[in-house]
Amino acid sequence: MPKKSRWESIESQTKSIGEYLTDAVRSISKENSKLQGVIDIVDFNATTAGQRIISDDKLKDLIEILGKYRLGLNDVEPDIIGRAYEYLLRKFAEGSGQSAGEFYTPREVAILMSYILNPESGQGIYDPCCGSGGLLIKCYLRFMEKYGAKPSVEPLKFYGQEILPSTFAMAKMNAFIHNMEADIALGDTMNNPRFLTSSGALRRFDIVTANPMWNQNFSQAIYENDTYNRFIFGYPPSSSADWGWIQHMFASLKNNGKMAVVLDTGSVARGSGNEGKNRERDIRKEFVDKDFVEAVLLLPENLFYNTSAPGIIIVINKAKQAERKGNILLINASKLFSKGRPKNYLPEENINRISDICLNWKEEEGISKIITNDESVKNDYNLSPSRYVAQNGEDETLPLEDALVQLKEAEEERTKADEKLKEIMKAIGVDL
Numbered sequence: 001m002p003k004k005s006r007w008e009s010i011e012s013q014t015k016s017i018g019e020y021l022t023d024a025v026r027s028i029s030k031e032n033s034k035l036q037g038v039i040d041i042v043d044f045n046a047t048t049a050g051q052r053i054i055s056d057d058k059l060k061d062l063i064e065i066l067g068k069y070r071l072g073l074n075d076v077e078p079d080i081i082g083r084a085y086e087y088l089l090r091k092f093a094e095g096s097g098q099s100a101g102e103f104y105t106p107r108e109v110a111i112l113m114s115y116i117l118n119p120e121s122g123q124g125i126y127d128p129c130c131g132s133g134g135l136l137i138k139c140y141l142r143f144m145e146k147y148g149a150k151p152s153v154e155p156l157k158f159y160g161q162e163i164l165p166s167t168f169a170m171a172k173m174n175a176f177i178h179n180m181e182a183d184i185a186l187g188d189t190m191n192n193p194r195f196l197t198s199s200g201a202l203r204r205f206d207i208v209t210a211n212p213m214w215n216q217n218f219s220q221a222i223y224e225n226d227t228y229n230r231f232i233f234g235y236p237p238s239s240s241a242d243w244g245w246i247q248h249m250f251a252s253l254k255n256n257g258k259m260a261v262v263l264d265t266g267s268v269a270r271g272s273g274n275e276g277k278n279r280e281r282d283i284r285k286e287f288v289d290k291d292f293v294e295a296v297l298l299l300p301e302n303l304f305y306n307t308s309a310p311g312i313i314i315v316i317n318k319a320k321q322a323e324r325k326g327n328i329l330l331i332n333a334s335k336l337f338s339k340g341r342p343k344n345y346l347p348e349e350n351i352n353r354i355s356d357i358c359l360n361w362k363e364e365e366g367i368s369k370i371i372t373n374d375e376s377v378k379n380d381y382n383l384s385p386s387r388y389v390a391q392n393g394e395d396e397t398l399p400l401e402d403a404l405v406q407l408k409e410a411e412e413e414r415t416k417a418d419e420k421l422k423e424i425m426k427a428i429g430v431d432l
Contacts, residue, residue: 002027011067017056018045038172041165082137082178089132089170093305094342105211105262106303108346109311110134113209113260114142115355116295116315121147122154123206126252128189128245130160133171133182135209140180158182159205161189189248190222190241202228208249208259214307215264216241233286236279242267243283246314250292256319258294265312265384268296272382284381288328288373292316295329295358298385300337302344310334312384315358324361328376331357331368332389366390 003009005024013020021044029040046053071080086107093104119125119139127135136158147153158180162168168186175182185194195203223235223244230251236243242263249259271281287293295315302308317324336350346354357368369389376383 002031007067011063013063014060015056017059017063018043018052018054021059034172034176038169038176041169082174085174085177086134086137089134089174104132104305105134106305106343106345107134107138108348108351109211109262109299109303109313110138111142112346112351112355113262113313114138115351116260116297116313116358117142117207117209117258118359119143119156119207122156124157124159125207125209126158126195126203126205127160127208127210128193128248128252129210129212130162130171130184131167131211133160133174133184135211136160136171136182137174137178137180139207139209140178155181159185159195159203161185161187161194163188190218190244193228193248193252195252202230202252204252204254204257206254206257208252208257209261210245210249210259211262212241212245214242214311215239215266216245218244234279234283236283240264240267240270240280243280246287246316247283250316250318253316253318258315258317258319260313260315262299262311262313265298265310268312268314268383269387272380274380281381284383287316288376288381288383291320291325291373292318293328293383294320294324295331296383296385297331297354297358298334300334300344300346303337303346305343321361326373327370328373328383329358329361329368329370330383330385330388332385333367334386336367 002024004020005028010021010024022042025042025044026040029035029038044054044059070076089104090107113135117125117139119142125136125139127133130136140156140158143156158175160171160182162171162184163186165186168184171184172182175184183195187194193202197203217238218241220235220238223231228251230248231244232251233247234243236247245263246261249261253259267280268284271278271284274281293314294317295313297313297315299311299313301310304311331354333346333350333354336346336354337344338347353367356362357364361370362368363370367389369385371388379387
């Protein structure tokens with residue numbers, strides 16, 4: 001830390017504070033390569049239409065507020081800066097509306113995913129669309145909660161890629177202030193994945209965790225011209241890249257790897273019940289038939305910042321335990337939330353309850369059910385938990401995707417019945 005960048009120098013400034021702060025932060029980045037392109041991209045002296053965006057008076061007020069508190073390692077818990085940064089990200093998300101989903105996964109969803117993935121010593125963890133890095137951070141914190149900083153325990157290795165430069169900077173900063181060794185790359189994962197082997201193949205990891213933007217519209221050329229052998233189970237439709245993301249993550253897993261991804265609820269139901277070919281259903285079929293789907297978890301509504309819709313966590317495992325082979329665990333957690341402002345949230349006891357069901361492979365009435373792969377085949381590879389798990393005998397309104405699937409199924413059954421009726425009537429000489 002250069003002397004001019006230390007707190008005693010900053011809080012002594014009385015004029016040209018924006019200019020001084022900008023120089024102070026940039027001098028820190030010069031001495032710390034991990035922070036180059038991260039903290040030195042902000043100009044505290046910036047103007048818009050000839051007016052300062054943040055005045056020196058406001059900056060001075062902020063410095064005085066922060067100066068009231070001692071934040072050294074002897075004064076507060078080690079993760080205080082990381083927790084404060086996460087708090088600010090959440091507040092930023094709450095005020096950012098639809099754009100928040102591009103960089104922030106709700107804290108409790110990220111914690112739940114880290115519990116389900118349960119990282120072990122020395123593993124490599126990858127997020128191909130890492131946003132501000134929250135899912136990687138929670139895996140790190142889960143690991144530290146289990147093992148601490150024991151010399152005998154090999155640390156985790158973290159890797160992430162993010163397409164937006166400003167969000168990439170947030171992820172780098174998030175990892176830095178949590179004292180994590182993380183390799184965060186900037187770029188478009190679908191077109192230009194950055195983590196490759198020396199031979200140009202995709203690098204593979206023990207764990208993949210991700211919350212990509214749901215139902216992205218990608219050109220078919222991305223799938224058709226892929227050189228990394230990612231889309232071996234089929235090309236998803238241009239209208240939704242959900243199963244494109246899953247296949248990229250699957251291709252990035254080691255042979256004994258496990259992944260958890262948050263997606264739109266429709267990703268596990270779309271196309272089921274349709275006659276003929278359907279790209280998403282047909283890709284799901286490949287994953288089920290090859291026994292890679294371990295669990296599907298329906299989340300409550302109104303958890304996410306860019307939509308009020310519930311999400312789905314899909315857990316895919318390339319090396320299922322013997323007792324789980326040929327089966328899929330479905331968890332309907334749609335009622336396990338508490339009301340909050342502006343969003344609902346998962347209380348800690350429910351996070352523990354859901355993760356315990358998932359890790360210990362348990363059936364719980366009204367919450368979870370284990371089905372065979374054959375049972376999912378009978379339902380045309382519809383993996384929506386609400387289709388299989390009744391909520392305490394209540395008369396539940398079906399999610400829209402499930403209702404549409406069942407309507408389509410009923411229409412097709414009616415068409416078949418009409419055709420059969422016509423054949424019978426024709427056989428007895430009655431022309432309909």
